[in-house]
Amino acid sequence: xxxxxxxxxxxxxxxxxxxxxxxxGLRVKADQISHKFxxxxxxxxxxxxxxxxxxERKAFLQDxxxxxxxxFNYGTLPFYWGGYEHEEGKPNTEGxxxxxxxxxxxxxxxxxxxxxxxxxxxEWLLKYSNEDILKxxxxxxxxxxxxxxGIIDMWDVINEVVIMPDFDKYDNAITRICKExxxxxxxxxxxxxxxxxxxxxxxxxxxxxxxxxxxxxxxxLLEAGVPIDVIGIQSHQHQGYWGKExxxxxxxxFSRFGLPIHFTENTLVSxxxxxxxxxxxxxxxxxxxxxxxxxxxxxxxxMKEMYTTLFxxxxxxxxxxxxxNDGCWLKAPSGFVHEDNSLKxxxxxxxxxxxxxxxxxxELTADADGYINLKGFKGxxxxxxxxxxxxxxxNENAEITLRLA
Amino acid sequence: xxxxxxxxxxxxxxxxxxxxxxxxGLRVKADQISHKFxxxxxxxxxxxxxxxxxxERKAFLQDxxxxxxxxFNYGTLPFYWGGYEHEEGKPNTEGxxxxxxxxxxxxxxxxxxxxxxxxxxxEWLLKYSNEDILKxxxxxxxxxxxxxxGIIDMWDVINEVVIMPDFDKYDNAITRICKExxxxxxxxxxxxxxxxxxxxxxxxxxxxxxxxxxxxxxxxLLEAGVPIDVIGIQSHQHQGYWGKExxxxxxxxFSRFGLPIHFTENTLVSxxxxxxxxxxxxxxxxxxxxxxxxxxxxxxxxMKEMYTTLFxxxxxxxxxxxxxNDGCWLKAPSGFVHEDNSLKxxxxxxxxxxxxxxxxxxELTADADGYINLKGFKGxxxxxxxxxxxxxxxNENAEITLRLA
Numbered sequence: 001x002x003x004x005x006x007x008x009x010x011x012x013x014x015x016x017x018x019x020x021x022x023x024x025g026l027r028v029k030a031d032q033i034s035h036k037f038x039x040x041x042x043x044x045x046x047x048x049x050x051x052x053x054x055x056e057r058k059a060f061l062q063d064x065x066x067x068x069x070x071x072f073n074y075g076t077l078p079f080y081w082g083g084y085e086h087e088e089g090k091p092n093t094e095g096x097x098x099x100x101x102x103x104x105x106x107x108x109x110x111x112x113x114x115x116x117x118x119x120x121x122x123e124w125l126l127k128y129s130n131e132d133i134l135k136x137x138x139x140x141x142x143x144x145x146x147x148x149x150g151i152i153d154m155w156d157v158i159n160e161v162v163i164m165p166d167f168d169k170y171d172n173a174i175t176r177i178c179k180e181x182x183x184x185x186x187x188x189x190x191x192x193x194x195x196x197x198x199x200x201x202x203x204x205x206x207x208x209x210x211x212x213x214x215x216x217x218x219x220x221l222l223e224a225g226v227p228i229d230v231i232g233i234q235s236h237q238h239q240g241y242w243g244k245e246x247x248x249x250x251x252x253x254f255s256r257f258g259l260p261i262h263f264t265e266n267t268l269v270s271x272x273x274x275x276x277x278x279x280x281x282x283x284x285x286x287x288x289x290x291x292x293x294x295x296x297x298x299x300x301x302x303m304k305e306m307y308t309t310l311f312x313x314x315x316x317x318x319x320x321x322x323x324x325n326d327g328c329w330l331k332a333p334s335g336f337v338h339e340d341n342s343l344k345x346x347x348x349x350x351x352x353x354x355x356x357x358x359x360x361x362x363e364l365t366a367d368a369d370g371y372i373n374l375k376g377f378k379g380x381x382x383x384x385x386x387x388x389x390x391x392x393x394x395n396e397n398a399e400i401t402l403r404l405a
Numbered sequence: 406x407x408x409x410x411x412x413x414x415x416x417x418x419x420x421x422x423x424x425x426x427x428x429x430g431l432r433v434k435a436d437q438i439s440h441k442f443x444x445x446x447x448x449x450x451x452x453x454x455x456x457x458x459x460x461e462r463k464a465f466l467q468d469x470x471x472x473x474x475x476x477f478n479y480g481t482l483p484f485y486w487g488g489y490e491h492e493e494g495k496p497n498t499e500g501x502x503x504x505x506x507x508x509x510x511x512x513x514x515x516x517x518x519x520x521x522x523x524x525x526x527x528e529w530l531l532k533y534s535n536e537d538i539l540k541x542x543x544x545x546x547x548x549x550x551x552x553x554x555g556i557i558d559m560w561d562v563i564n565e566v567v568i569m570p571d572f573d574k575y576d577n578a579i580t581r582i583c584k585e586x587x588x589x590x591x592x593x594x595x596x597x598x599x600x601x602x603x604x605x606x607x608x609x610x611x612x613x614x615x616x617x618x619x620x621x622x623x624x625x626l627l628e629a630g631v632p633i634d635v636i637g638i639q640s641h642q643h644q645g646y647w648g649k650e651x652x653x654x655x656x657x658x659f660s661r662f663g664l665p666i667h668f669t670e671n672t673l674v675s676x677x678x679x680x681x682x683x684x685x686x687x688x689x690x691x692x693x694x695x696x697x698x699x700x701x702x703x704x705x706x707x708m709k710e711m712y713t714t715l716f717x718x719x720x721x722x723x724x725x726x727x728x729x730n731d732g733c734w735l736k737a738p739s740g741f742v743h744e745d746n747s748l749k750x751x752x753x754x755x756x757x758x759x760x761x762x763x764x765x766x767x768e769l770t771a772d773a774d775g776y777i778n779l780k781g782f783k784g785x786x787x788x789x790x791x792x793x794x795x796x797x798x799x800n801e802n803a804e805i806t807l808r809l810a
Binding site (some may be wrong): 162163166182183184185211212213214215219220221223224257 | 589621622684
């Protein structure tokens with residue numbers, strides 16, 4: 001499982017001059033300009049950035065998102081039912097559409113999160129019968145998946161199913177129907193509905209539970225024919241970095257299905273850790289949670305080890321760190337930038353990994369027949385010589401012809 | 406869920422004299438002589454008792470099993486592959502058959518335990534490929550289920566599946582095939598094979614894991630069409646009595662499938678408890694483990710509360726306490742009798758529950774047309790008057806006619 005060879009491909013390119021003759025002996029630059037691997041982050045701020053009227057605040061968020069774009073090609077947008085449709089029948093489709101389009105315009109792939117979850121759910125559902133809650137859940141999926149088709153083609157269909165029917169912190173509509181239907185029937189139903197309205201979308205199941213409970217659930221779902229495309233694994237590590245051993249164990253546990261794995265919600269903090277005795281992280285309520293210099297070093301080093309371990313695993317296709325900036329969920333110092341947008345060591349570390357260690361830039365000379373051989377990390381490339389260039393995708397071993405223009 | 410009303414049935418009996426005329430005004434005794442509810446215990450000693458040559462030791466075991474019969478109507482016999490077929494091709498069919506027949510002759514229902522398990526498995530399987538291990542597992546099921554059909558019609562088909570593929574204390578054949586096939590496919594395969602050779606047998610899945618992992622596994626298995634008749638729950642409480650709260654939680658978790666529940670392996674000790682930090686009970690190796698007077702009081706009281714809670718739950722159909730006598734597994738003081746067969750308070754407590762509290766004995770007078778009405782705990786009854794009698798089963802509300810003879 002080691003090494004990054006599986007992240008690379010080789011291409012034999014016949015380089016042609018603008019007049020379509022072989023560019024014999026031409027000196028060319030091959031620069032990777034995008035990644036196939038999904039380096040992701042929460043992109044919730046794009047929603048506010050699009051909407052906000054205050055010019056100063058808007059500029060601040062634009063600065064933040066520009067820094068975000070310096071690292072990531074993949075963003076998660078919030079579709080929590082309770083926030084997205086706070087008042088029944090008035091979904092914030094426009095706000096999310098603007099955010100999604102801004103990301104796409106900036107070459108960022110977008111995932112919607114989540115279509116079904118017991119937390120952050122709509123309060124107004126509670127007045128309905130279980131039958132009607134399920135009906136509204138499916139209508140919600142139809143409406144939102146249809147509206148965003150072609151813009152958002154990747155969905156966290158359902159979130160945290162392991163605990164869903166047992167969740168007892170407060171009454172909510174989704175726990176009610178999960179308790180009645182059972183986990184497998186509910187998951188099967190919401191996946192089928194999502195697939196129905198966007199058959200080509202990439203559909204994830206997502207959970208923070210990484211024990212054999214989640215593994216057994218996935219096995220049951222696959223046996224029941226649920227079209228899970230990707231296994232989503234949360235890794236909020238507010239209580240301390242898992243370490244390589246646990247990471248390897250989790251990878252081993254969930255790779256036995258042969259399905260792609262996404263680390264969907266990663267957190268590593270650059271300050272104090274939440275004590276072990278806290279079971280639900282939401283119970284950790286603090287006034288402030290400072291980032292410290294030692295914490296920032298630690299965070300950057302843990303990021304490096306974790307991202308490297310995951311990038312080297314053949315089934316991992318995406319890693320999303322949850323917070324881009326400090327002070328979001330639980331006020332944690334969990335970002336790549338401070339609250340004032342200044343860069344942290346983790347930002348520099350990630351930039352080095354993504355844009356140096358795992359990115360290919362080469363200078364090559366075409367042979368007498370115009371051929372060059374390039375081996376590089378999968379993604380988009382620009383081949384250039386002086387002011388002439390051509391772009392291509394390197395996702396598998398291939399032979400291609402490229403005319404510079 | 407409270408009370409024991411659901412354990413009872415009512416019958417209107419027309420009592421007839423031997424000459425087949427209504428026994429008008431006859432005074433009769435109705436005595437329950439057997440229980441529908443399965444009060445079970447490990448019956449491994451019947452295997453040794455049948456085989457042993459030493460007369461004194463045999464008499465000692467016979468005395469033990471006579472005391473056993475004073476409480477129980479349901480026994481578990483050991484089919485651990487490693488012990489049952491220590492040498493490939495030489496299964497101890499005869500030994501187990503003798504034991505099973507002795508139990509049946511004494512009106513005891515017998516369960517075989519287990520057909521597939523990673524622990525106590527045959528060493529000689531390790532030399533085979535996974536394909537051959539599975540083949541031999543299925544042949545073993547065919548052979549043993551067929552041989553005992555009509556004698557043993559209740560099987561723990563597979564044991565401890567939650568941990569099965571992750572079990573890493575030592576290499577074993579069953580973990581190997583479970584890892585390769587996945588839990589659901591293996592369970593499905595061994596259940597199908599058992600069903601094939603004894604379609605009317607009662608088939609159990611059994612586990613010590615009582616978390617949502619086991620619940621999710623069962624849901625997946627049922628969705629996959631595995632013919633589970635009974636959910637088996639182990640409750641070895643060497644580390645202390647669960648208490649009513651946990652018992653209620655476990656009952657709630659596993660009753661949502663609507664399937665019968667058996668408590669298959671119950672232990673409550675009458676001495677020191679194994680400390681909390683021990684995870685695998687097999688790691689607790691002691692020279693001696695004494696039973697204490699306070700421990701015996703505690704054990705009897707815990708037995709009373711636990712059996713009462715389970716007996717009152719409509720889906721529980723059997724409770725098996727694992728050890729009849731002290732000094733068996735882990736040398737624990739876990740029995741109803743001491744090692745010398747002397748009775749412990751838990752024995753007296755169980756006798757009172759089974760043969761007084763939950764057993765019906767009534768005196769009734771037939772009306773002018775010979776009718777009596779009886780409401781009692783489900784099971785077998787003897788109706789008698791002087792030296793004339795008749796037997797009947799009371800398992801549901803009914804009207805019957807009985808001729809005394």
